[in-house]
Amino acid sequence: MVGTRSSLIPEAAQAAKAVAVRAVDVHKRFGRLHVLKGVDLEVGRGDSICVIGPSGSGKSTFLRCVNHLEKIDGGRIEVNGHLIGYRERGGKLVEDSEKNIARQRAEIGMVFQRFNLFPHKTALGNVIEAPIRVRGVSEKLAVKTGEELLARVGLADKRDVYPGKLSGGQQQRVAIARALAMNPALMLFDEPTSALDPEMIGEVLEVMKALAREGMTMIVVTHEMGFAREAADRVAMMDDGRIIEEGTPEHFFLAPVEERTKQFLSKIL
Amino acid sequence: MLGAVDWHIVWERLFHPDDVFLRALWTTVYIAVSAQVLGVLLGLVAALMRRSKLSFLRVLSGAYVLLFRGTPLLVQIFFVYFGVNLLFGFTLIPTTLHLGLFDLDGAVFAGILALGLNEGAYMREIIRAGIDAIDKGQMEAARSLGMTERLAMRRIVLPQASRVIVPPLGNEFNAMLKNTSLVFTIGVYEMFADAEIHYSTSFQPVEYFGAVAVWYLVLTTVWTAIQAQIERKLAASERGDEPSFRERLFDAWSPKTAWWARGAR
Numbered sequence: 001m002v003g004t005r006s007s008l009i010p011e012a013a014q015a016a017k018a019v020a021v022r023a024v025d026v027h028k029r030f031g032r033l034h035v036l037k038g039v040d041l042e043v044g045r046g047d048s049i050c051v052i053g054p055s056g057s058g059k060s061t062f063l064r065c066v067n068h069l070e071k072i073d074g075g076r077i078e079v080n081g082h083l084i085g086y087r088e089r090g091g092k093l094v095e096d097s098e099k100n101i102a103r104q105r106a107e108i109g110m111v112f113q114r115f116n117l118f119p120h121k122t123a124l125g126n127v128i129e130a131p132i133r134v135r136g137v138s139e140k141l142a143v144k145t146g147e148e149l150l151a152r153v154g155l156a157d158k159r160d161v162y163p164g165k166l167s168g169g170q171q172q173r174v175a176i177a178r179a180l181a182m183n184p185a186l187m188l189f190d191e192p193t194s195a196l197d198p199e200m201i202g203e204v205l206e207v208m209k210a211l212a213r214e215g216m217t218m219i220v221v222t223h224e225m226g227f228a229r230e231a232a233d234r235v236a237m238m239d240d241g242r243i244i245e246e247g248t249p250e251h252f253f254l255a256p257v258e259e260r261t262k263q264f265l266s267k268i269l
Numbered sequence: 270m271l272g273a274v275d276w277h278i279v280w281e282r283l284f285h286p287d288d289v290f291l292r293a294l295w296t297t298v299y300i301a302v303s304a305q306v307l308g309v310l311l312g313l314v315a316a317l318m319r320r321s322k323l324s325f326l327r328v329l330s331g332a333y334v335l336l337f338r339g340t341p342l343l344v345q346i347f348f349v350y351f352g353v354n355l356l357f358g359f360t361l362i363p364t365t366l367h368l369g370l371f372d373l374d375g376a377v378f379a380g381i382l383a384l385g386l387n388e389g390a391y392m393r394e395i396i397r398a399g400i401d402a403i404d405k406g407q408m409e410a411a412r413s414l415g416m417t418e419r420l421a422m423r424r425i426v427l428p429q430a431s432r433v434i435v436p437p438l439g440n441e442f443n444a445m446l447k448n449t450s451l452v453f454t455i456g457v458y459e460m461f462a463d464a465e466i467h468y469s470t471s472f473q474p475v476e477y478f479g480a481v482a483v484w485y486l487v488l489t490t491v492w493t494a495i496q497a498q499i500e501r502k503l504a505a506s507e508r509g510d511e512p513s514f515r516e517r518l519f520d521a522w523s524p525k526t527a528w529w530a531r532g533a534r
Contacts, residue, residue: 069413105412105413116407179414
């Protein structure tokens with residue numbers, strides 16, 4: 001099912017590293033359209049992995065399956081050893097309760113292409129909403145943490161500004177702070193720079209690179225090869241609902257194996 | 270032609286209203302407000318039911334709209350007042366409703382109920398459209414942060430939808446103010462009933478109906494002004510360049526920022 005997997009990390013080293021995300025033979029259909037045709041992926045704890053591939057290859061859909069924004073039709077996804085979105089009952093997988101799924105999502109941060117900030121709340125209001133309402137953190141503590149996070153993404157002075165008054169790059173940085181406020185074990189980035197003007201991409205990538213350096217486990221769907229080259233530990237190439245090649249950035253940029261990967265990279269580099 | 274009008278009566282009706290009329294005016298206003306509040310609540314419940322995973326709730330919500338939008342309001346008023354007790358076999362609409370602080374006339378209660386039920390069907394559509402107008406990414410972002418659908422609806426989607434809902438809601442309340450006149454038919458003594466009684470003893474339709482029309486115009490005009498003010502504030506806080514309505518309210522009463530503390534300007 002799975003195409004050639006040419007990871008350069010030796011098997012033994014892989015086994016030694018704790019696995020943060022394990023996806024096994026994940027299938028997803030939208031009606032008659034078979035979008036994911038058996039995705040297998042492992043992400044080690046503290047690793048950041050870039051998922052690249054042509055549009056329509058299922059990258060975003062796969063990412064949305066990891067926090068169960070999309071149900072899956074086959075296979076399984078585990079994050080830190082916990083099955084996502086489903087429970088095993090009598091050898092079968094049944095969808096988990098809404099409450100349990102919400103609890104799992106609270107541990108997984110997500111950053112969207114279109115930011116999706118809450119327009120009726122200030123930058124700080126966006127950041128403190130979930131800690132207060134979902135985790136029950138006191139407002140005082142949430143504000144303190146929220147201000148620290150805004151400072152970390154370089155927006156301390158924008159705490160009382162509404163998203164409508166922020167540039168795209170600033171909005172995306174607030175969105176990253178908002179996700180980090182839940183202190184997630186894993187961060188998912190769904191084409192975080194695709195909706196940005198070119199001159200704003202850099203500021204968002206800087207924040208993401210810093211996160212990767214600090215050891216955050218990240219799955220990044222992106223067309224930004226700069227990020228893949230500088231900050232990713234591994235790169236996975238998706239095509240037609242499968243991961244067809246996987247390896248270190250060096251492997252990808254120096255010696256890709258699959259013909260499809262070579263084609264794709266030659267077009268975007 | 271105009272010479273036949275007794276202008277003195279019109280003048281008196283408009284500028285020296287008697288206590289009976291003022292009570293009738295008050296009745297009109299509180300029926301309209303109560304029925305509108307009921308309508309908004311029913312509309313909200315029905316709009317949320319429509320989004321439910323349970324199919325019978327969705328069917329119930331659809332049937333409600335079909336029934337109450339598809340039949341005349343006047344028929345609904347008569348049905349509730351005369352028919353409901355017989356239909357259910359017990360007294361749902363009493364002659365007088367004792368509410369502790371005050372008593373509510375049974376006909377007024379039936380009127381509020383019928384107007385509110387009817388309004389709820391229209392409000393469901395308005396609220397549904399408001400919720401649909403909010404980008405799907407808002408709900409996804411909220412859920413990705415660990416919110417349940419219910420919490421996300423309450424904290425993220427509905428506050429934004431309210432900006433979309435308020436303008437048509439204002440129009441609905443304008444219509445409601447005028448539709449209250451229909452409950453005169455089940456014996457509620459509101460503004461129109463007062464005009465009708467005067468007419469039936471004096472046979473001066475131009476004076477009495479003309480004057481009451483002006484009173485309805487006053488109510489709807491006052492409401493239009495209030496609505497414009499609300500919409501202006503909502504639009505301003507949406508743009509983020511002005512404090513929100515709540516913040517203004519807070520500022521107005523806060524000892525630090527209130528006008529009396531700011532000193533001479």
